[in-house]
Amino acid sequence: MVYNERNQIPMVDLKEELALIKSPILAALAEVLDSGDFILGEKGAQLEKLIAEYAQASYGLGVANGTDALQLSLQALNIGPGDEVITTPFTFFATAEVIAQVGAKPVFVDIEEETYNIDPSKIEDALTKNTKAIIVVHLYGQTANMEAIMKLAKTHNLYVIEDACQAIGTEYDGRRVGAIGDIGCFSFFPSKNLGAFGDAGLVVTNQSNLYEKVRELRNHGSEKKYQHTSIGMNSRLDEFQAATLLVKLDHLDIFLHKRKEVARRYTEGLNDLLKTPPIVEDRSHTFHQYCIELDNRDELALALKNNGIASAIYYPIPLHLQPAFDYLHYKQGDFPVAEKTADRILALPISPMLSFHKQDDIISTVQNFLENNG
Numbered sequence: 001m002v003y004n005e006r007n008q009i010p011m012v013d014l015k016e017e018l019a020l021i022k023s024p025i026l027a028a029l030a031e032v033l034d035s036g037d038f039i040l041g042e043k044g045a046q047l048e049k050l051i052a053e054y055a056q057a058s059y060g061l062g063v064a065n066g067t068d069a070l071q072l073s074l075q076a077l078n079i080g081p082g083d084e085v086i087t088t089p090f091t092f093f094a095t096a097e098v099i100a101q102v103g104a105k106p107v108f109v110d111i112e113e114e115t116y117n118i119d120p121s122k123i124e125d126a127l128t129k130n131t132k133a134i135i136v137v138h139l140y141g142q143t144a145n146m147e148a149i150m151k152l153a154k155t156h157n158l159y160v161i162e163d164a165c166q167a168i169g170t171e172y173d174g175r176r177v178g179a180i181g182d183i184g185c186f187s188f189f190p191s192k193n194l195g196a197f198g199d200a201g202l203v204v205t206n207q208s209n210l211y212e213k214v215r216e217l218r219n220h221g222s223e224k225k226y227q228h229t230s231i232g233m234n235s236r237l238d239e240f241q242a243a244t245l246l247v248k249l250d251h252l253d254i255f256l257h258k259r260k261e262v263a264r265r266y267t268e269g270l271n272d273l274l275k276t277p278p279i280v281e282d283r284s285h286t287f288h289q290y291c292i293e294l295d296n297r298d299e300l301a302l303a304l305k306n307n308g309i310a311s312a313i314y315y316p317i318p319l320h321l322q323p324a325f326d327y328l329h330y331k332q333g334d335f336p337v338a339e340k341t342a343d344r345i346l347a348l349p350i351s352p353m354l355s356f357h358k359q360d361d362i363i364s365t366v367q368n369f370l371e372n373n374g
């Protein structure tokens, strides 16, 4: 056991990243303080414009977090009781939670073994006359098969909501995720690839009617003060978060590039030994997470821990087996690929500032483990 204080490697090191941009961020936060404008001000409007541009979308709307972005999207599409929404069981809980939250029924479809994203070839079997939409997740920063999904959606007259919370900047066939479907959702939770210093999220779309609807819904269903045309919520992105994100957005492409470089080195060192994340032709991968797959995942996690290296499981329980969804009556065996993956997946630390030295530590610890336990 080479446990060593100096060698502690967390999953993400936000402090290293902050050190690089601290002074412009402090200046931007001071500007907000001096402006006296804290909600729906200039910084938020500028962020909406720049993120929409970045995502190649016509419109952007800041909201309180990624979960609200998803919920507001469903509400803007008028999805509610009696409707069914298709999604993956292998994602963060929020993706399916919002479907239930608006009163609709989540319907799960198994994932592809290769990319861990929803398997388009299995979607048709899950359609009923009540199916209204698909929430596509670009898991770990890798796109789902958007061509097949958009084709299915067109054939069956379904809306497509992109849960791009882990995938800002990821490209599918040259197009950035978020505005490939009808409406797209980003999260700026601090550990996401573009992270605020608190909760924040954003919705993008090319459709003016959806833009107007979300703009109204995020602000108590109101466009004009004290006139409420629909039942909405309080879900706005505050000026401090917007100011922070504007500074960080300038660094996003470099940070994504650095993530890809770390991933490339991991894959080079580990590819012969276990399943590493595939990079599919015409699809980029921005590596919000770098996940490997192996039988003795829990033993490797322990070996890493004993060497001062963090690891994490995204996600240990597929959503169809979560107690909260008992009422949907799914059972073990319903989605074998998601279930198998949940037992085998392990995320290694990845962040833009991760030093070569630490990367090598991680690679050699995994290699040594596999030599002794492979």
Ligand SMILES: *Cc1c(COP(=O)(O)O)cnc(C)c1O
Binding pocket: 065, 066, 067, 068, 091, 092, 094, 095, 137, 163, 165, 166, 187, 188, 189, 199, 200, 201
């Ligand atoms: C983070 C995340 C969300 C939720 O975003 P919050 O900002 O935490 O509400 C939703 N879906 C996925 C896939 C996520 O990774």
